Amino acid sequence: MSKTSKGRFFEDYRVGDQIAHAVPRTVSGGERAMYHALYPARGALYSSDEFARACGLPASPVDDLMAFHIVFGKSVPDISVNAVANLGYAQGRFLRPVYPGDTLRATSEVIGLKQNSNGKSGVVYVRTQGLNQRDEVVIDYVRWVMVRKGDLDAPAPETLVPELANAVDASDLVVPEGLTFAQYDDAQAGAPHRWGDYAVGEQIDHVDGMTMEEAEHMLATRLWQNTSKVHFDRTQRVDGKLLAYGGHVISVARALSFNGLANAQMMVAINGGSHANPCFAGDTIRAWSEVLDRAETAVPGVGALRLRTVATKGDPFVLRGAEGKYHRDVLLDFDYWVLMPV
Template structure:
């Protein structure tokens, strides 16, 4: 009998199933350094321990997306090892900053199933929760992923589509304990723009681009212990290309958004997200943002902006999300709806 793990296929999942994912992982300063080497990130809070302490965050937190990638990577061997593609996210909240020394573990509950009409794959919906070494919730989120069937003749399960909120309500955002932007150092942060300088409906072209390489996206994906075959093995896809991990595109877009949103220091929530099109080595990724909403918070000097962060293959100076037919415009790779915290 084989001892290796072939991963779960669509017919292995049942609604209500709870999976405790293996190998908790401890965050180190090495994660911060490698993240900065892989992505052009320059946000002051994760870059400077002194700046972070000046706004009430001591010890020095790492980027929120480091925690997300690690927590997400834990789910891959059980949820998406045999994935066709990761499709989207919703209801993601960052409950507390992650600092070096924190150990993250993740569990998931299957909350929905829907077989595709071709009978060869289906969509699995899960709600995942990452906790730290104290058992405190660090991140929780929903996601849905398309997974191959092992046996195309296996009967389709009853379709269950979970109800997912359109966005995290502003009053449900978790503000890190002690966060205080009332003495915020705009010169150190790199831009003068604050909460009142952004208007709902405004679009910001982040201008810069980064060309994807196989070496970098595979290094990033290994860093998060994401074992999905399509990211590494050219034989896992009919076209012979390694699919770039969608989280890699998210981190690139977030890092590129520094130009125009340098004071969006912390990501508080991801309301929803769609990987609109696949990305491959050789594609050049650009990003733009649209301000969807604004909200006050109870923390001193802290406001929240709800942003649509869009990553594109090639620069789109017109910043077009959808065509007249309602479909995503050519070149759109990522459509991410998130809340960020900025100084007032």
């Protein structure tokens, strides 16, 4: 009996499968330091214990996307180790902050399957939850991924594509317990622009860029214990290139958005996301955002802003080409909610 595993292929999944992912991980300040070394992240709430305490939290939590990457990485060996590409996200909610010292684990449920017409791969839909050491859910999201077939003669499963909401309703956003912006310091945060200063339809060019280096995206993927072969094994693609982990692009874009959205302090939901085109070493990533919606929360002084942030290799405010498909320069189209001081 073999003691090694090639991972699951598309034909190995069944709708309703419940998967408990291996290797829980205790979060430390080391991951925070590495996160800030890999991405130009400067959110004050995630950088300073004193700033976080002034906002009613017991200490500075780790970046929301850092928690996302850790949970995502737990799921890869069981969900996407044989992936062609991770395709998208929906219905994601950040339910509790994660602090250094917390231990995270992950579980997933298969909620949909659809074999591709070429018969060589299929799309697997899963709902993944990240839980802390108290078995509290800290993050919950749906993603879908294209996975290779190991046996091309394996019969196609019955197609089931789950119905997914276009966005998380503002009433379902969770404001962390104790969070208050009553003593919020604009100068320390880095900008004076608050929730009321943004209008629906407004577009923001975040100006700055970051060139993707091979060592950086590979280091990041190892840091999150993401074992998907396309990120490390050049033989997995006919062009011999290493595909950058899509979450790495998300974090770069979110960090670049600080210039224009410095007070977008906490990501509380992922409405949708598409990795529109592959990203490789040598690509220079830039970002722009559009305000899609604004909402009040149940907490006085805390507003919610719905944003679309687009990572691109090209010009700002270009999303689709003449045929309605994503422009070839667009790498990521990411729709999410953040909390901001009113």
